[in-house]
Amino acid sequence: MEKQLSPSQKLFIVIGSVMGWFALLLQLYLIIVNRTASLPETIIRYFSFYTIQSNILVALCFTVLLLKPESGLGKFFSKVTIRSAITVYITIVGIVYNVILRFLWAPTGWQKVADELLHLVIPLFFILYWMLFVPKEPLKWTDFFPWLIFPFLYCIYTLIRGSYAHYYPYPFMDADTLGLKTVLFNSLILTVAFSVMSLILIGIAKLSHKKSA
Numbered sequence: 001m002e003k004q005l006s007p008s009q010k011l012f013i014v015i016g017s018v019m020g021w022f023a024l025l026l027q028l029y030l031i032i033v034n035r036t037a038s039l040p041e042t043i044i045r046y047f048s049f050y051t052i053q054s055n056i057l058v059a060l061c062f063t064v065l066l067l068k069p070e071s072g073l074g075k076f077f078s079k080v081t082i083r084s085a086i087t088v089y090i091t092i093v094g095i096v097y098n099v100i101l102r103f104l105w106a107p108t109g110w111q112k113v114a115d116e117l118l119h120l121v122i123p124l125f126f127i128l129y130w131m132l133f134v135p136k137e138p139l140k141w142t143d144f145f146p147w148l149i150f151p152f153l154y155c156i157y158t159l160i161r162g163s164y165a166h167y168y169p170y171p172f173m174d175a176d177t178l179g180l181k182t183v184l185f186n187s188l189i190l191t192v193a194f195s196v197m198s199l200i201l202i203g204i205a206k207l208s209h210k211k212s213a
Contacts, residue, residue: 005069009133013066016125020059023117024052030111041165048161049169050154051097054089055118058126061086080138084205085147087130088198092151094123095193101170136205144198151194155187 005013028046035042046052061077068074076082097119107115158173159180168174175183 005065010066012129012133013062016062016122016129017059017066019117019125020055020062020122023114023122024055024059026110027052027114027118030114041167045167045169048158048167050151051093051118053154054086054093055122057086058090058122080135081143081146083130083134084139084143084201085150085198087126087134088144088147088194088201089150090123090126091197091201092190092194094119095197096190100172104171130201131204137209139202139205141199141202143202144195147198148191148194151190155190159183 028043031046032039032042037045061083064071064073064077069078102119155173158168158170159175162168162173162175166176168176172178172186173183178186
């Protein structure tokens with residue numbers, strides 16, 4: 001992480017922090033107000049969405065880099081590999097939602113605001129942040145392997161919890177309806193998507209570094 005943020009980068013991070021936490025808190029409020037399950041179950045369901053987890057990583061990254069860049073957590077989020085991994089995670093959020101899930105419902109009012117922020121605006125904003133401000137030279141082709149740990153653990157958690165709670169955040173992960181074999185195949189497709197997106201990001205980083213050298 002740069003020892004001193006440029007004014008433009010600091011403004012970018014401030015906007016990202018405010019927008020991220022606003023969207024997350026708004027969605028939490030809406031899911032509680034419109035809950036169909038008990039409050040504890042509703043809160044668990046909220047944090048069980050990959051979208052929420054990825055947006056928390058984005059908001060936390062921005063906030064820590066802004067307020068505590070020299071802390072242990074600040075040094076963690078300042079790593080190029082970590083910020084690049086988060087870029088992959090939030091990019092997949094945008095792609096999966098806008099290609100597969102957007103057409104399954106039509107939110108209105110504040111729900112639409114939260115929906116667009118979490119699935120479109122923030123993913124595009126963090127991609128732009130990565131393109132403009134994250135150094136590219138340290139990235140290697142093999143860096144993406146550890147990036148797969150988070151989505152892998154998410155799939156395991158979703159399947160284990162779903163097996164006894166009978167609730168799945170996403171229809172393509174619903175083993176009760178689709179069967180475990182289909183869900184595992186869907187998970188494999190997602191793993192390929194994460195891998196391809198990671199390699200594309202690393203390729204862009206290498207190309208950017210070569211042009212600036």
